[in-house]
Amino acid sequence: MAVSHVVYTNGHKKENDEFDASAPPPFKIADIRAAIPRHCWVKNPWRSLSYVLRDLVLVATLLASAIHFNSWFFWPIYWPLQGTMFWALFVLGHDCGHGSFSNNAKLNSIVGHILHSSILVPYHGWRISHKTHHQNHGHVENDESWVPLPEKIYKSLDNVTKLMRFTVPFPIFAYPFYLWRRSPGKEGSHFNPYSNLFSPNERKDVMISTMCWVAMFSLLLFLSFIVTPLSILKLYGIPYLEWSYLRGGLTTVDRDYGLVNNIHHDIGTHVIHHLFPQIPHYHLLEATEAAKPVLGKYYREPEKSGPLPFHLIKYLLQSIGQDHYVSDNGDIVYYQSDPYLLNNNKSK
Numbered sequence: 001m002a003v004s005h006v007v008y009t010n011g012h013k014k015e016n017d018e019f020d021a022s023a024p025p026p027f028k029i030a031d032i033r034a035a036i037p038r039h040c041w042v043k044n045p046w047r048s049l050s051y052v053l054r055d056l057v058l059v060a061t062l063l064a065s066a067i068h069f070n071s072w073f074f075w076p077i078y079w080p081l082q083g084t085m086f087w088a089l090f091v092l093g094h095d096c097g098h099g100s101f102s103n104n105a106k107l108n109s110i111v112g113h114i115l116h117s118s119i120l121v122p123y124h125g126w127r128i129s130h131k132t133h134h135q136n137h138g139h140v141e142n143d144e145s146w147v148p149l150p151e152k153i154y155k156s157l158d159n160v161t162k163l164m165r166f167t168v169p170f171p172i173f174a175y176p177f178y179l180w181r182r183s184p185g186k187e188g189s190h191f192n193p194y195s196n197l198f199s200p201n202e203r204k205d206v207m208i209s210t211m212c213w214v215a216m217f218s219l220l221l222f223l224s225f226i227v228t229p230l231s232i233l234k235l236y237g238i239p240y241l242e243w244s245y246l247r248g249g250l251t252t253v254d255r256d257y258g259l260v261n262n263i264h265h266d267i268g269t270h271v272i273h274h275l276f277p278q279i280p281h282y283h284l285l286e287a288t289e290a291a292k293p294v295l296g297k298y299y300r301e302p303e304k305s306g307p308l309p310f311h312l313i314k315y316l317l318q319s320i321g322q323d324h325y326v327s328d329n330g331d332i333v334y335y336q337s338d339p340y341l342l343n344n345n346k347s348k
Helices: 029-035 045-069 075-098 105-118 123-135 151-156 159-166 170-181 200-227 229-248 270-275 281-298 312-322 339-347
Strands: 002-004 332-336
Touching: 029 281, 045 075, 045 105, 045 229, 045 281, 075 105, 075 123, 075 229, 105 123, 105 200, 123 200, 159 170, 159 339, 200 229, 270 281
Parallel strands: 002 332
Antiparallel strands: none
16 A cells, blocks of 8 residues: 655645646656666765765864853754754765665675764664665555554554654654654564564674664763763753754655755755665765656655755644544555644644
8 A cells, every 4th residue: 555645725635637646657767767877876985984074073063162162052053053963974874774875885884883873873773674664665554664654553542642743842752762662553673683673684783783872872871970961961962852853854755955955965855865775865966857857747846945944844844734644445545634633732
């Protein structure tokens, strides 16, 4: 069963007589691949490592600045900036997981573990589940992250769970819970090598990643005794929440993040990345431009952003407010809204 996004007006599906995005496209994935220049598939490990160095220098500079100023005037500036850089580290680790960082599997694993463990993400556990997401995106039963909830599962959730899942700012805290317990209706954990997320031959990799995660978490605990827990919360904890919030805003349509595009390694260029995750992030823009004539109406131009992507807030609110569950029946299903949840939230 596949899920499709659709525009709603007053709770009803808005049909488009001219273009049916759910219909099979008139082209094949091979046509898109052929339109993308060959050099866009080339991975340069030195170029990839240069982005790692850039991001680590910026993270260290922000950290040193926060320690130096240590004022409540600077902290609200530091938190979103450092949270943005945590997301940049995540994207590079994500490229390692896809193999688009380099052709060297060992280099990808080492860099991926360093980057993802530094922001408390189990590298192999996430890498494997994210591969499942790419292979099954939009499939109600088999997709992995941000899975559309079937109506039966949605209606089995208690009101507190629904409120936490579909009311800002609670989804900010969803990502750590997802890593530990996955999405509603799915069992297992990204940290447990014996979870049904993983095959027996992947257990060793998952165990190594979990050990790296424990080492990073232990380091944070140790540092909290050295410089106080409040200092670690201000320097690391709040930026950690900021980056997971940004991750939640990503969808499989392209988004323009303004000045943040370059910082986030153009991962907002998400359509081509989802089709061809082997393409390095520094070739995504060129590959997208080359693919547009083939994609035609199946590609939506992202709304242009100002210097900062405040326009994305409306899409986040729209998604949380409308995309609650999908029907249990049908081959292609659309998101539906729960009017009772909306009324309850308004009354509160």
